[in-house]
Amino acid sequence: MKRTHKLFLAVLLAVGMVPAIAQANPPAADKSEPAPLPQVNNATYIIGGEDTLAIHVWKEPDLTSTLPVRADGMISLPLINDIKAAGLTPMQLAADITEKLKKYLSDPHVTVTVTAMNSQRIYAMGEVLHPGSLNLLPNMTVLQALATCGFSQFANTKGIYVLRNDNGVQKKIAVPYKKLIKGQAMDQNLVLKPGDTIVVP
Numbered sequence: 001m002k003r004t005h006k007l008f009l010a011v012l013l014a015v016g017m018v019p020a021i022a023q024a025n026p027p028a029a030d031k032s033e034p035a036p037l038p039q040v041n042n043a044t045y046i047i048g049g050e051d052t053l054a055i056h057v058w059k060e061p062d063l064t065s066t067l068p069v070r071a072d073g074m075i076s077l078p079l080i081n082d083i084k085a086a087g088l089t090p091m092q093l094a095a096d097i098t099e100k101l102k103k104y105l106s107d108p109h110v111t112v113t114v115t116a117m118n119s120q121r122i123y124a125m126g127e128v129l130h131p132g133s134l135n136l137l138p139n140m141t142v143l144q145a146l147a148t149c150g151f152s153q154f155a156n157t158k159g160i161y162v163l164r165n166d167n168g169v170q171k172k173i174a175v176p177y178k179k180l181i182k183g184q185a186m187d188q189n190l191v192l193k194p195g196d197t198i199v200v201p
Contacts, residue, residue: 042090042112045138048119048194049073049086055097058109063101066115079104090114122192126200127155142190143180145198156201162190163197 047053049071057063063078073086080100085093090112101108120136122145129150137144142162151157160175175198179185 045089045114045117047085047088047090047093047114050118051085051114051120052116052118053085053090053093054113054115056111056113057097057101057105058111060105060108069119086119120194122194123197124149124200125197127152128198128200136192136194136196140192142175142192142198143177145192146175146177146200149198149200151200159201161199162192163199164193165195 047069049069051069052066053069053075054066055064055075055077065077067075069075069085073084074082075085076082077097080097083093083096083100088096094110094112097112098108098110101110117135117137121133122136122140123133124145125131128146129152130148134145134148146160157177160177162173162175164171164173173190175190176185176188180189
């Protein structure tokens, strides 16, 4: 009997120690977790094709989804089918969806969040280390974009310019790189727009 009693106590102690072991050795943090996305101003950001939107309808899980904006600027949602997203801010789109859902719900509450800004792109070409397209971050300047692209050993930093399509007219805007890196002529540190092309000769 004594041996059985001791065995029983040993089992109880072992079981009681399991929670303590779990707390002392918490699971390792997931190092693969993606970095937080840049914050989008819902009042000013203009949605474009290929952006990804998270649409949340309060207390309506069947109407809540994450989906891309199609090339035609539209998205498709249950009950209301196609609705225009491109050219609107997230707040404007949320208001439009809310209005259309009123036919089916008594008091819909809709939130629209941009989770991927794929439509906001700029381009770099010429004597740069990383030519091609770049995601345009909010209020990104030409100096920030150049820091991302890098220069090749043959780059002529005196001749850098930005090509911009302004209402169908292409403009060439000189970039005074040497002055900018010295903290001079900062009013010419151009804030980039979607579709801008930086050329480094």
